[in-house]
Amino acid sequence: GAVVSQHPSRVICKSGTSVKIECRSLDFQAxxxxxxxxxxxxxxxLMATSNEGSKATxxxxxxxxxxLINHASLTLSTLTVTSAHPEDSSFYICSxxxxxxxxxxxxxxxxx
Amino acid sequence: xxxxxxxxxxxxVVEKExxxxxxxxxxxxxxxxxxxxxxxxSGELVFLIRRNSFDEQxxxxxxxxxxxxxxxxxxxxxxxxxxxxxxxxYFCALSEPGxxxxxxxxxxxxxKLSVKP
Numbered sequence: 001g002a003v004v005s006q007h008p009s010r011v012i013c014k015s016g017t018s019v020k021i022e023c024r025s026l027d028f029q030a031x032x033x034x035x036x037x038x039x040x041x042x043x044x045x046l047m048a049t050s051n052e053g054s055k056a057t058x059x060x061x062x063x064x065x066x067x068l069i070n071h072a073s074l075t076l077s078t079l080t081v082t083s084a085h086p087e088d089s090s091f092y093i094c095s096x097x098x099x100x101x102x103x104x105x106x107x108x109x110x111x112x
Numbered sequence: 113x114x115x116x117x118x119x120x121x122x123x124x125v126v127e128k129e130x131x132x133x134x135x136x137x138x139x140x141x142x143x144x145x146x147x148x149x150x151x152x153x154s155g156e157l158v159f160l161i162r163r164n165s166f167d168e169q170x171x172x173x174x175x176x177x178x179x180x181x182x183x184x185x186x187x188x189x190x191x192x193x194x195x196x197x198x199x200x201x202y203f204c205a206l207s208e209p210g211x212x213x214x215x216x217x218x219x220x221x222x223x224k225l226s227v228k229p
Contacts, residue, residue: 034216041224042221042222043203043219043220043221043222044157044203044217044219045219046216046217049216091155093155093157095157100159100162101217102159103149103156103157103159104156105154105155105156106155106156106157108155
């Protein structure tokens with residue numbers, strides 16, 4: 001089956017630093033990847049849609065300068081949280097589209 | 113507006129009981145897709161089922177079954193003879209307009225199921 005990986009699975013950083021999260025489709029090529037955010041005991045909220053070779057499309061209320069998305073190849077999309085603050089602490093999940101969406105295992109970000 | 117409502121926030125059952133998780137949706141599309149995902153404590157979303165709006169047949173897969181009723185805009189999920197390993201948060205999701213089965217998903221708030229031995 002289609003497998004999506006995320007790295008790192010867990011990251012703790014200091015306030016003000018930047019954190020990069022990678023999302024890879026391991027056995028298929030994905031022209032579209034999605035980035036979601038999930039707060040504790042909450043649902044998944046779409047942050048942005050990432051298309052290979054073009055700029056990401058951000059959902060309303062998501063700061064594109066804070067959450068930088070790069071989809072440089074058909075198997076890799078990255079999300080960089082710039083100048084992270086404690087309120088950015090959350091569970092970030094990516095998904096890759098191949099006929100349907102396949103989800104990565106998520107990255108838990110804690111900003112101290 | 114597109115919306116998915118999972119009214120049950122948390123459900124607790126004893127092992128071997130049957131349990132039904134409710135999902136009600138709103139959409140202006142005539143063609144749409146509905147999904148159920150399981151999220152165990154590890155966090156990874158596990159795909160359970162996809163159903164398109166033209167297929168109202170109920171689906172059974174082992175101990176899992178799904179009841180799709182367009183007339184009431186519901187897509188309920190039943191686990192028969194629940195097991196401790198079924199403990200997880202279950203999300204119902206709806207495809208965005210025009211996105212087909214591959215488009216963005218709108219998730220409900222999830223139902224946390226706890227199955228006690």
